[in-house]
Amino acid sequence: MSTATTTKSTKDMADLVLEAPRAEDLAALLVSKDRPPRPSALSASFTFGWRAMLKIKHVPEQLFDVTAFPIMMVLMYTYLFGGALAGSVSAYIQFLLPGILTMSVVMITMYTGVAVNTDITKGVFDRFRTLPIWRPAPMVGYLLGDVVRYFIASVVMLGVGMIIGYRPHGGPLGVVLGIALLMVFSFAFSWIWTMFGLLLRTEKSVMGVSMMVIFPLTFLSNVFVDPKTMPGWLQAFVNNSPVTHVATAVRELMVGNWPTADIAWSLGWAGLLVLVFGSVTMRLYNRK
Amino acid sequence: MSTDLAIETTGLVKVFGENRAVDGVDLSVPAGMVYGLLGPNGAGKTTTVRMLATLLRPDGGQARVFGKDVRKDADAVRSRVSLTGQYASVDEDLTGAENLVLLGRLLGHSKPAARERAAQLLDAFGLSEAAEKQVKNYSGGMRRRIDIAASILNTPDLLFLDEPTTGLDPRSRNQVWDIVRAVVAQGTTVLLTTQYLDEADQLASRIAVIDHGKVIAEGTKGELKASVGSGAVHLRLRDPGRRPEAERVLAAALGADVLLDPDPVALTARVNGHGTEQGAAEQAARALAELARSGITVDNFALGQPSLDEVFLALTDKNDKNDKNDKKGTAV
Numbered sequence: 001m002s003t004a005t006t007t008k009s010t011k012d013m014a015d016l017v018l019e020a021p022r023a024e025d026l027a028a029l030l031v032s033k034d035r036p037p038r039p040s041a042l043s044a045s046f047t048f049g050w051r052a053m054l055k056i057k058h059v060p061e062q063l064f065d066v067t068a069f070p071i072m073m074v075l076m077y078t079y080l081f082g083g084a085l086a087g088s089v090s091a092y093i094q095f096l097l098p099g100i101l102t103m104s105v106v107m108i109t110m111y112t113g114v115a116v117n118t119d120i121t122k123g124v125f126d127r128f129r130t131l132p133i134w135r136p137a138p139m140v141g142y143l144l145g146d147v148v149r150y151f152i153a154s155v156v157m158l159g160v161g162m163i164i165g166y167r168p169h170g171g172p173l174g175v176v177l178g179i180a181l182l183m184v185f186s187f188a189f190s191w192i193w194t195m196f197g198l199l200l201r202t203e204k205s206v207m208g209v210s211m212m213v214i215f216p217l218t219f220l221s222n223v224f225v226d227p228k229t230m231p232g233w234l235q236a237f238v239n240n241s242p243v244t245h246v247a248t249a250v251r252e253l254m255v256g257n258w259p260t261a262d263i264a265w266s267l268g269w270a271g272l273l274v275l276v277f278g279s280v281t282m283r284l285y286n287r288k
Numbered sequence: 289m290s291t292d293l294a295i296e297t298t299g300l301v302k303v304f305g306e307n308r309a310v311d312g313v314d315l316s317v318p319a320g321m322v323y324g325l326l327g328p329n330g331a332g333k334t335t336t337v338r339m340l341a342t343l344l345r346p347d348g349g350q351a352r353v354f355g356k357d358v359r360k361d362a363d364a365v366r367s368r369v370s371l372t373g374q375y376a377s378v379d380e381d382l383t384g385a386e387n388l389v390l391l392g393r394l395l396g397h398s399k400p401a402a403r404e405r406a407a408q409l410l411d412a413f414g415l416s417e418a419a420e421k422q423v424k425n426y427s428g429g430m431r432r433r434i435d436i437a438a439s440i441l442n443t444p445d446l447l448f449l450d451e452p453t454t455g456l457d458p459r460s461r462n463q464v465w466d467i468v469r470a471v472v473a474q475g476t477t478v479l480l481t482t483q484y485l486d487e488a489d490q491l492a493s494r495i496a497v498i499d500h501g502k503v504i505a506e507g508t509k510g511e512l513k514a515s516v517g518s519g520a521v522h523l524r525l526r527d528p529g530r531r532p533e534a535e536r537v538l539a540a541a542l543g544a545d546v547l548l549d550p551d552p553v554a555l556t557a558r559v560n561g562h563g564t565e566q567g568a569a570e571q572a573a574r575a576l577a578e579l580a581r582s583g584i585t586v587d588n589f590a591l592g593q594p595s596l597d598e599v600f601l602a603l604t605d606k607n608d609k610n611d612k613n614d615k616k617g618t619a620v
Contacts, residue, residue: 019414021433021463023470026412029405030474035367035442036396047393051379054390058381058422123375127438130341131394132367287345 041134048141053148065111066153073104074160077224085225090165097161098178098251099223104157105150105186106218106243110210112146113193117206120198129285136282143190150186154179170256178253181266185246188270191277198284223247242269294319294354294446294477295340301348302335309335311501312349317479317494319354319445322472324492325481332501333481334374337448340479341371353446370439374450376431377438380424384415384434387423388441395442409437413467429460436467446477453487465490497603504603510564519559521572523579524588528552534584541575558602559591 039047056062077100078093086092116139119125128138158166158175168175193210200206220234221243227235238244245265252259295317302310310332317323325333338344340351342362350357356364371377378387385406392402410419413433418426423434432452439447449468453461468491472478482488488495488509495512497505505512521542525534531553535546538557546557557575559568572591579586 019416021413021467022411023466025408026467026470027474029408029412030440030443030471030476033443036398036401038367039394039396044394047390050393051382051390054386055379055381058383122380123373123377124379126338126341126343126371126373127377127391128394129343130366130369130371131391132363133394137394 038132041137044133044137045140045144048138049144049148050141052142052145056145056148063149063152066108066149067156069108070101070104070153070157071160073100074157075164078164081224093161093164093166095251096224097157097166098254099221099247101154101157101161102182102243102247102250103218103221103223105153105182106189106246107214108150108153109146109186109190110193110207110214112143112190113195113197113206113210114203116142116194116197117200117203135286136278139194139281139285142194143187146190147183147187150183151179154182168254170254174254174256178250181253181263182246182250185242185266185270188273189242191274191281194281195277195284198281217241218243221247242266242273245269292319293317293352295323295352295479296355297336297340297349297351299349300336300339300346300351302332302339302344303347308501310339310346313498313501313503315496315503315506317477319477320472320475321493322468322478322480322491324488324495325479325498326483326485326488326495327481327498328483331498333498334450335501336498337371337450337479337481341369341448342366343371368445369448370442370444370446371448372432372435372439372450372452374454376423376435378423378431378434381422383420383422384410384426384430385419387434387438391438392441397441405441409441413437427460428456429463432456432460432464433467436464436471440471440476443474444476446479447471449478449480451481451483454483461487499603513564519565519568519592520556521559521575522556522588522590522592523554523586524551525553525555526585526587530584531555533582534579537578537582537584538575541578542571553587 074097078089078096081096082089082092086095119142125138158168158179168178170178192213193206196206196209200209220238221241222238223243227238227244230238242265245262246269249259249262249266252262293316295315297313297315300310300313300315301308313332313336315336325336327333335344339346340353340358342358342365345359352358353365354368356368358365378384379390382390388406388409389399389402392405393399397405407416407419410416413436415430415433415437418430423431426434436449436452452468453464456464465487468478468480478491480488480491492509494508495506496503497512521538523534523538525531531548535548535555538546538555542557542559544558544560546555548555559571559575569591576586576589
């Protein structure tokens with residue numbers, strides 16, 4: 001379908017009779033030398049976020065990974081493990097959904113690295129980097145756009161979960177708080193991928209490194225099972241993994257509890273990730 | 289530091305691994321003119337521009353734009369320059385209008401102001417009909433225009449144009465030239481890089497010829513032409529047997545070396561013409577008259593500008609000779 005659209009618009013373009021540029025009009029536009037004050041850091045970041053939205057509008061295929069993939073994750077793991085681990089699918093989904101939600105969204109963050117890696121090589125980044133704006137704005141905007149993608153994924157998964165029997169006892173407030181926490185953490189976590197996106201040369205290597213990080217980090221957590229049956233050394237890792245803290249916090253919030261410690265750990269990890277990987281990203285960005 | 293200079297570099301160096309891409313470039317670009325940076329692929333033109341536009345950090349030397357150091361005062365430089373890179377420096381996934389509104393917002397315009405400016409620019413550049421189409425579907429000429437439009441959203445004090453007409457058809461090329469003239473007429477300084485001598489000739493007031501990361505010649509168009517000769521005359525004779533004689537006559541009339549082409553009836557001679565095209569035409573006419581007087585029939589005749597190859601050959605030739613003279617000097 002998309003090829004048909006491209007062919008059509010190329011044809012339109014050929015039919016278009018191109019007007020010559022008008023030097024007088026141009027001169028009139030150039031006369032004004034006054035420049036508005038530079039935009040604030042926030043405004044520049046949101047403008048780049050708007051760019052990300054426009055890209056979704058023009059290339060809607062990129063929403064595939066935040067719709068089809070999460071649906072697959074929910075269905076696959078619920079029916080695969082449900083009977084064995086919790087006796088029934090409907091019992092397991094109560095435990096699994098907040099966790100698989102956390103896991104899938106954290107997994108989706110890795111597409112950020114690939115997107116940055118391909119985008120940064122394009123000429124438009126040269127222009128962005130010669131603008132007198134807050135330096136991290138293009139990256140922050142990028143991630144703001146990605147948060148929208150993460151949000152879509154969360155809503156899709158929650159919808160599928162509710163269809164097959166998940167009931168969040170925390171009500172709308174618990175669900176909103178849970179998703180909000182997940183969005184904050186995913187935004188922070190994405191800075192790891194912007195760093196790799198700038199550091200590594202090819203899309204393939206970004207993908208490879210992302211897999212190596214993301215699989216152990218998300219699977220070695222309390223998303224699927226209670227860590228009590230794991231060997232001690234693994235428990236030590238799992239209990240302190242940021243993914244475990246986020247998954248627990250989201251699970252508890254959606255049930256209607258207030259897991260202070262896990263929320264604090266999740267936000268603490270988020271702050272640390274931005275501090276470390278955000279500053280490395282900006283160093284790389286400024287040097288590229 | 290004089291503020292009348294838009295660009296001032298001394299001993300600018302950029303090294304990529306083993307390759308000294310820019311190897312001690314000195315430039316003084318007066319404000320308010322088109323300054324041409326002429327050189328073949330890989331000469332270091334783009335690297336120089338990228339350093340001046342704050343995209344690359346110089347490895348050595350100084351570079352100032354309107355008196356501001358490109359390293360220490362990068363933000364001050366950024367607020368006064370615009371770059372139109374060699375490859376489209378707009379977002380190909382977005383439409384022309386979206387690109388301009390996006391950049392307008394990033395330059396601090398309010399949404400309505402950014403939209404208005406975008407519409408005016410699209411109109412002035414003859415792109416109104418393509419405003420709502422994605423840039424990836426634009427033709428080469430349209431891309432160049434949207435790219436330049438994006439560079440003048442705020443009228444910049446200095447505009448970098450990196451090979452703006454490479455790959456364009458002649459009509460689009462002329463349109464880009466008209467745009468550049470309009471921009472410079474409003475007081476913007478333009479640093480233009482190009483591989484084409486005629487482009488530099490059409491647009492630039494001063495030209496620096498750059499090769500292997502070094503400036504090998506600099507001056508006004510007239511000065512450069514005088515140093516390499518204004519052009520070359522290409523002749524085809526009816527009788528190949530008369531070529532040696534024709535060669536002598538031409539050498540005497542033009543006071544320059546005559547090249548014998550592989551084709552046995554063709555020869556080429558450099559015409560000095562005291563640095564002007566008119567002078568070159570007069571000299572060529574005299575040489576033709578001399579040939580006619582000697583009874584040599586000329587079937588075909590053309591007077592051309594020196595090609596970039598010829599300029600380079602002439603300039604590098606001269607450099608080599610200077611080197612030899614220097615060495616001789618130190619030996620004695």
